[in-house]
Amino acid sequence: DTxxxxxxxxxxxxxxxNVTFRCDPISEHNRLYWYRQTLGQGPEFLTYFxxxxxxxxxxxxxxxxxxxxxxxxxxxxEIQRTEQxxxxxxxxxxxxxxxxxxxxxxxxxxxxxxxxx
Amino acid sequence: SQQGEEDPQALSIQEGENATMNxxxxxxxxxxxxYRQNSGRGLVHLILIRSNEREKHxxxxxxxxxxxxxxxxxxxxASRAADTASYFCATSRGNTGNQFYFGTGTSLTVIP
Numbered sequence: 001d002t003x004x005x006x007x008x009x010x011x012x013x014x015x016x017x018n019v020t021f022r023c024d025p026i027s028e029h030n031r032l033y034w035y036r037q038t039l040g041q042g043p044e045f046l047t048y049f050x051x052x053x054x055x056x057x058x059x060x061x062x063x064x065x066x067x068x069x070x071x072x073x074x075x076x077x078e079i080q081r082t083e084q085x086x087x088x089x090x091x092x093x094x095x096x097x098x099x100x101x102x103x104x105x106x107x108x109x110x111x112x113x114x115x116x117x
Numbered sequence: 118s119q120q121g122e123e124d125p126q127a128l129s130i131q132e133g134e135n136a137t138m139n140x141x142x143x144x145x146x147x148x149x150x151x152y153r154q155n156s157g158r159g160l161v162h163l164i165l166i167r168s169n170e171r172e173k174h175x176x177x178x179x180x181x182x183x184x185x186x187x188x189x190x191x192x193x194x195a196s197r198a199a200d201t202a203s204y205f206c207a208t209s210r211g212n213t214g215n216q217f218y219f220g221t222g223t224s225l226t227v228i229p
Contacts, residue, residue, distance in 0.1 A: 004159075030216065040204045042219030043160065056211045091159065105150065105162035106217070 004109035006092050011114045013082055020078045021112045025094030032075050033106060034067055035091040043091055049075060082116045088114050123223040125208060131228050136193040138223040147214040149182055151191050152206045154222070160205065161190075169226075181204030198229045 005024045005094035013019050025032050030051050046065065048056035051072040064082075069075040079086055090113075093106035124139045127218055140149070148167045152160040166173045166182045166189065173180045178193040186215045203222040 033215070033217065038174075040221070042207075042222050043217075045216050045218060048213070048215045049210075050215075052215070055213050056216045058216070093160075105165055106160075107162070108152075108159035110159045 004092055004094055004107050006090075006109040006112050008112060009110065010113045010115075012117065015079055015116055017082060018078060018080045019082060019114065020076055021090055021092075021114075023075045023077070023092030023094075023109060025092070026107055027073075028095060029094035029107070031073065031095040031104075031106075032069060033093040033095075034075070034077050035093065037089045037091055037111070038087075046077070052105070079114075082114075084116045087114055087116045119142070123204065123220040125223060126221070127224045129228065130196055130225040132164070132196060132198055134196055136196050136227070137211075138191045138204050140189045140191070140222075142189075142206075142208050142218075143187065144210065146208040146210065147182075148209055149180075149189050150190055150209075150217075151178075151180060151189075152205045152207060153202045153217075154205065155202045163204075164179055193225075196225075196227045198227050201225060201227045 007022045032049040034046040037043045045058050047067045049069040052069050064080045067077045089111040091111045093108045095106045096104040124143050130136050130168045133165045146168055151163040153163055154160045164175045164178055164180050166180050173193045182189045203224050205222045207217045207219045
């Protein structure tokens, strides 16, 4: 297993276009997280999946953002009608299976860098 | 939306010296984790400390947690040039405890 993978690694799009990113977690990791990181800042939590269920979602997450994990394996993050402020690194992480209230380290992917022109 | 705040924002030391970074947070937590991020790369988990623990060690790393002061510290002993990176603390919140909030990070430079 080579870790968490994300595709594409870079995406340049024009304002107003829709974009979709994919995350493949480490196999058998049932927890999956999406974050956004801008230059000089720490990652900002977007959403969390336990298997296919989206259990946590940031209140700051615009309605233009949607995430899915249909079979409890890979996940997609879609941004509709992109804005220049969406330019950032989008990070995915996964962690070990366990009870909902247990806590384990997260393994991060390399990220997808989005540039909105 | 950032929960944690690291201090200092930047730290520069000579190889072999110890580096101490601090993290303060605002609300009660389930656990606190420290991560490292090398320039242009993903984050790597360093250590997790639960809210009922006060100190934890892992190799050259020592983490303390003071829930009464809502603060944590990360000590890296005998630093190496390869320790040059940004260090972030992350606290967990939310209904499931799986909303993780990262601080703004401490940028550590270890000079060979």
